Amino acid sequence: MKVNLQLFNELLSIQKERQLALQELSEILGYDISFSDEEVLKFAEEAYEKAVIEGIESWMKSVYS
16 A cells, blocks of 8 residues: 555644644643644544545445445
């Protein structure tokens, strides 16, 4: 299976935007609710894994239908 770096980069970008929003909210609330850099990367990896699994399942359904 080929690694889709463009998809991973898009998912990582989404997580980074989410992190920025949480940092802004943290400043407003006066309480840190943001994620660590490791958590941001972990969430992007999990989203990528989910996308890959869904792609494989979709491909398998089309092959065996």
